[in-house]
Amino acid sequence: MSTATAGKGLEGIVATNSGICWIDGEAGILSYRGIDIHELAEFSNFEETTYLLWFGRLPSATELKEFNAQLAAARVLDPAIIQLLRSFPAGATPMEVLRTAVSALSLYDADEKDNLHDSNVRKSFRLTSQIAMIVANYDRLRKGLPLVEADKTLSHAANFLWMLNGEKPSETATKTMDIALILHADHELNASTFAARVIAATLSDIHSAVTGAIGALKGPLHGGANEAVMRMLQAIDAAGADPVQYVREMLAAKKKVSGFGHRVYKTEDPRATHLRRMSEQLSKDSGVTKWYDWSRKIELFINAEKHLNANVDFYSASTYTTLGIDLDLFTPIFAVSRIAGWAAHVIEQLDDNRLIRPRAEYIGPAYPYAYIQMTQRG
Numbered sequence: 001m002s003t004a005t006a007g008k009g010l011e012g013i014v015a016t017n018s019g020i021c022w023i024d025g026e027a028g029i030l031s032y033r034g035i036d037i038h039e040l041a042e043f044s045n046f047e048e049t050t051y052l053l054w055f056g057r058l059p060s061a062t063e064l065k066e067f068n069a070q071l072a073a074a075r076v077l078d079p080a081i082i083q084l085l086r087s088f089p090a091g092a093t094p095m096e097v098l099r100t101a102v103s104a105l106s107l108y109d110a111d112e113k114d115n116l117h118d119s120n121v122r123k124s125f126r127l128t129s130q131i132a133m134i135v136a137n138y139d140r141l142r143k144g145l146p147l148v149e150a151d152k153t154l155s156h157a158a159n160f161l162w163m164l165n166g167e168k169p170s171e172t173a174t175k176t177m178d179i180a181l182i183l184h185a186d187h188e189l190n191a192s193t194f195a196a197r198v199i200a201a202t203l204s205d206i207h208s209a210v211t212g213a214i215g216a217l218k219g220p221l222h223g224g225a226n227e228a229v230m231r232m233l234q235a236i237d238a239a240g241a242d243p244v245q246y247v248r249e250m251l252a253a254k255k256k257v258s259g260f261g262h263r264v265y266k267t268e269d270p271r272a273t274h275l276r277r278m279s280e281q282l283s284k285d286s287g288v289t290k291w292y293d294w295s296r297k298i299e300l301f302i303n304a305e306k307h308l309n310a311n312v313d314f315y316s317a318s319t320y321t322t323l324g325i326d327l328d329l330f331t332p333i334f335a336v337s338r339i340a341g342w343a344a345h346v347i348e349q350l351d352d353n354r355l356i357r358p359r360a361e362y363i364g365p366a367y368p369y370a371y372i373q374m375t376q377r378g
């Protein structure tokens with residue numbers, strides 16, 4: 001077999017076949033199983049979208065009802081996981097906690113240790129419900145607040161907000177969270193999903209694949225960018241700076257501005273369109289307009305100056321902040337949604353598996369390079 005050298009960062013390399021997500025980066029189109037993200041954001045909900053990702057088509061009314069019931073029934077965490085959450089040192093970040101707790105979930109998952117399709121679907125239900133619960137529970141534990149029991153009558157988005165805040169969420173908050181979860185649910189071979197597929201392809205288990213994916217999502221070049229956007233907006237606020245001037249100086253110092261640029265999209269990220277709209281509406285409704293206003297000014301400046309567009313992470317920062325959510329929960333919330341895509345990809349990988357093992361172009365010292373005895377080294 002011949003080998004070809006991929007560009008740095010595997011840019012433009014098609015690494016697998018997948019029937020889950022189609023993106024046209026030139027035209028700014030994102031679709032799950034062929035259905036445009038704009039239609040899903042307008043008409044679907046997170047549960048239905050997850051069904052679509054896992055089973056390849058939209059459910060009937062009865063199938064959706066059963067799916068919702070199965071997801072709600074999976075809102076159970078072993079007491080040992082709660083104990084684990086209580087045991088973390090003060091200052092453990094929610095992403096570190098999520099990564100560690102998801103790894104531990106496999107120890108308490110009574111399902112088959114096999115990698116059969118149906119076992120992994122059952123585990124995916126549990127992982128989807130449990131990730132949301134871990135994020136909500138840990139936030140309350142670190143704040144010294146009592147834990148809130150899952151409400152199995154609520155939707156996934158509403159139950160997450162309920163367990164996080166201990167009060168029934170408004171319709172607006174639930175709808176906003178639900179749309180955000182739809183928008184973040186999958187994105188083809190992004191870094192965390194690729195990591196999940198590489199792990200799954202060794203015939204390791206789905207918990208390992210999702211743990212690795214969470215580790216990849218955490219980085220500021222990927223999902224961690226939403227937190228970094230808010231940290232930047234807060235730094236602007238603390239400095240009493242002009243947002244455009246602040247960002248101009250970042251560019252002059254050759255720093256990257258989080259929430260801009262994308263490996264695949266050459267136009268606006270279609271998800272940013274929705275998040276911008278939601279951020280603007282929430283800011284008007286709440287009367288706290290500065291985060292949206294500053295974001296918009298920064299966006300227009302970066303568009304003009306660098307021809308870079310906002311990605312999914314840019315307006316999720318001001319959206320979640322206006323919903324009253326702490327900034328270090330933004331990336332965990334990304335995971336609350338992206339588990340839908342990770343699970344779909346792990347299952348798809350295993351349905352037609354082959355080990356993922358590319359080659360590296362060697363650029364080290366030329367072979368054979370002599371071994372020098374210790375006594376003869378300088």
Ligand SMILES: CC(=O)SCCNC(=O)CCNC(=O)[C@H](O)C(C)(C)COP(=O)(O)OP(=O)(O)OC[C@H]1O[C@@H](n2cnc3c(N)ncnc32)[C@H](O)[C@@H]1OP(=O)(O)O
Pocket residue numbers: 009190220221222223225255256257258259260261262263264306308311312313
């Ligand atoms: C959910 C997600 O993962 S969405 C992405 C979230 N990440 C971010 O928002 C972090 C900021 N953005 C970035 O770092 C990048 O745009 C990435 C990682 C998303 C994509 O990276 P790549 O495709 O590898 O592009 P790369 O980093 O090589 O950038 C290409 C050029 O655009 C510039 N550029 C890209 N993004 C930015 C940015 N956000 N701010 C300033 N300049 C940027 C680079 O400096 C580089 O310029 P140069 O050619 O003059 O050196």
Ligand SMILES: O=C([O-])CC(=O)C(=O)O
Pocket residue numbers: 184186187189190191222263264311312
């Ligand atoms: O596709 C990517 O590279 C990153 C991204 O937008 C996502 O994972 O949602």
